[in-house]
Amino acid sequence: MNIDHTILTIITFIPLAGAVLLALLPDRGKIMPWAALTITVVTFVATLHLPFHFNYSALPGTFQFEQNREWVASPAIRYHMGVDGLSMWLIVLAGFLAPLGVLISWNAISERKKLFYILFLLQQVAMLGIFVSLDLFLYYAFWELSLVPMTLLIATFGRTSNRRRAAIKYFLYTFIPSALLLVGMLWVYTHTGTFQLPDLAQLAASHSISNNTCALWLASLAFLVAFAVKVPVFPLHGWLTDAISEAPTAAVMVLAGKLGLYSILRFSFGIFPTQSRQISPLLIALAAIGIVYGALLALVQKDLKKLAAYGTLGHVSVVVLGIFAFTVAGLDGGIYATINEGIGGGAFFMLLGLLYERYQTYDIRDFGGLAARFPWMVTFFVITTLSVIGLPMLNGFVGEFLVFSGVMQSTVSHHVLWTALATSSVILTASYMLWMVQRIFYGELNFNTADVTASDLDVREHIALWPMALLMLAMGVASPIWMRAIDRAGTQIEAIVNHSGAATVNLESHNQPKPSETVPAIAQGGTN
């Protein structure tokens, strides 16, 4: 049976069916986590269908596994899903992280398990839906939906009494720009009569969405700001630290980064290529500031969750820096780094969660000298740290290297200057991460936690962490496996943005350009 045309629906809605199932099952013993684990593993296996059946020789700019049906006749809304090189690995990543999230919450969530896992699965639905939707309405529906489970997860399972405030802050920060995004979307719809992304991208390429430059600009800003808040881009990161320090580990793993970054790449660049190119200097500057700002603030945090939050800000800013350079290397690196952020950041938050489970604190000052007690945990911690700071042979290096080299290829001197500033983060990130490892695991035992009896990782935790560590290594040494699909997307976006109006030229070249071939061409062509 050929399931290529329904696979995306299946992937998206398995977690929903699972959530319904969980609602009906009794909340007794470990029924909930086991059921949730089964469902998430099934989802992950379903997502693996995509890379195995992905057609690498398809025309650039086309979508695969497409499903396109009418949903509402008027206004013209279609149930349109599809995948390309940009979204494929993000879907697999979302599928991959979910079972690990369940494993990590196994004991951490001890009461109201039913609510927790239902919300977790709904979050999964929304996230997968965002990655597969090609209809703006459908996309927006999932985008808004993604707010609800997360808000409730923070409000209900938050760590301190600050949780309700953090939840509402998170919701408002994302909801209000999304309201403007809806206006932008409706404006685009009334001018084009379609919500289909491929159609809109074509119209945008021929500059025929609207003649009103000012309105186009406002609409593009509505899109960009809504996405930038979700990323978050400096200075729109106000919600991040509160949300991260409150949210339970499984929720934090999916909180920042990929949704917003994917949306920028897909929708901002797709529908507003000219405006995106023109606004890139601002975004490059903000990204560079965000990188340094995040790293510097992470350096002085005493709370591990806050440290990780500012670290996250720095890492997503690296992606923003890469993608707004509009060079193939920068875009490829940005997409790759988005996945890295999911894995490296995810593993980091998992490890912090494990520490918290043992000691009930995130305060760095309470830790010290734990390396002797937790030989396995310290191993994973160091691997994750090395991945996050971008050591060669691990995944972080590939993304970071491509991003920085990509921006450096930009012919705009302004970009190069900001990048010079941003590269300092390589040192800063290493300092705060390594310093943190040193303070937690080395030195003398801290008297605050010395008396607490705690054991090293158990089997369940090993099962949760090994895939992460192996993947970091695999993505570091065998990056072409992933890069093959990503590079197609990166090349395509670069072509659209830099030559909007002449994008069809690129569509005609069937053979897939390698980065080494395209890079000099970009260097000559420049971003302007």
Next chain:
Amino acid sequence: MSSNILALLPEIILTITGVIIMLAEPCLRPGNNRKSLGWIAIAGTIASLGAAWYQIPLGTVHAFSNTIQVDAFSILFHFVIGAVVLVTLLGSLDYFHGNASHAGEYFALICFGATGMMLMSSSVELLMVFIGLEISSISTYIMCGFRKGQATGSESAVKYFLLGSFATAFFLYGVALAFGATGSTNLYSIAHGLETTATPKLAFLALAMILIGLGFKVSAAPFHVWTPDVYQGAPAPVVGLMSTAPKAAAFAVLLRVTFTGFPHMQHRWSALMWILAALSMTVGNLGALLQRDVKRMLAYSSIAHAGYLLVAFTALPYDGIAAACFYTATYAAMNVGAFAVITQVAGYEERARTIDDFTGLGSKRPWLAALLAFFLLSLIGIPFTGGFFGKFYVFTAAIHGNNVWLAVIGLLNSGIACFYYLRLLTAVYTKAGSDAAKLEPRNRLSVPAAIGLSLATAATFFLGILPGGAVQFAEYASHSTLIEQGRQQCAETPDNCKLPLRF
């Protein structure tokens, strides 16, 4: 059956039901359970919904010397009103347990009220509208003060009565002025008379007066001041009813008066509507931010929702009417659902009043909490609920009518709105404190109430997931009124007939 009776069939059935209940009430022993009367009312409502269904294939029917016009538009509103009444009746069957002495009148009044509202939505003659308005208002005034012996209840009833009468007076004055300016109180004749009237200013004044009167009824700012007090004091099921059904009827009238009666002044009244919409949304949402009482908060939220609905009036006629129809239906579904949950949670005594009293509902009564969460999310406008699609549809219409900035105001408002809905929502899902004792201890949901709740849920859900059918019907309703408008125009002035209306 004569076409007159056929045209008013839903109203007639409801009236007869009400009369039967009034007659049966004294036959029951005092202190006995009044549930059977409730079942009669439910049967009558279902029958009248059936009658409305039966009217669909008839197309546009005129009756009672062209004062009544039954078309897809009025049938749509009949459905909304009938469905709201049905859910309210189902939810309040077991509401009176132990306080049954006056339950009979309650059921009868709901039927009479519904009759008036349905009459409003099907009349094209302003005096007929007035009669419907009075029938529905008087029933609602009484129901507001239905929890006898409660000061807030009486306060609510008296306030509603005084301000409501005041509003009706405005409406009537407007009707009189319209008659003076155009020589008729029939909407089509008014539209025709406007073309030749010597006193367009007087006609506009008439329209403004009518707007004020109806503005009171739909609680649009700045005519909203009665709403919070009245909603706070009235019993929860009554608030559920009066915040949806009479509003739907008033919006039906407003749509007919503006788009059918005064189409030539659209550029003028749409500016008024712009202001009313922006004000209502902003005042409603900002006011709700400050509230601790749940019903009071939802009162302000209903003001805001009236604002969202008014946005549809600034759109082009075809889009605007369809969007307003659709939004009325979704708003009715989600709001009546939210109040049905509150009825179940708070019980007859309504000890759980403030947001803090709802803390811990999630663990105590998980299903009710989940439903409340669902309705609140729909009120916020989260996708896959009716509320989202309603808003989406209204704002699409507004942007299509070149009112981008009103859409911006409206959607920013929906951002403010989620703050107070979320406060309730997060309270429901946080751990219970010591106040949780105020929640109604009765843990079982009665079957009729469950049916009512699931009806509201299903409606809210389907309007969000598969809105296609409802949108089509709303567009058909819009089409039917505009076509009729064109037809009437041609009958009056065959020379410049503009029948092929531009949609």
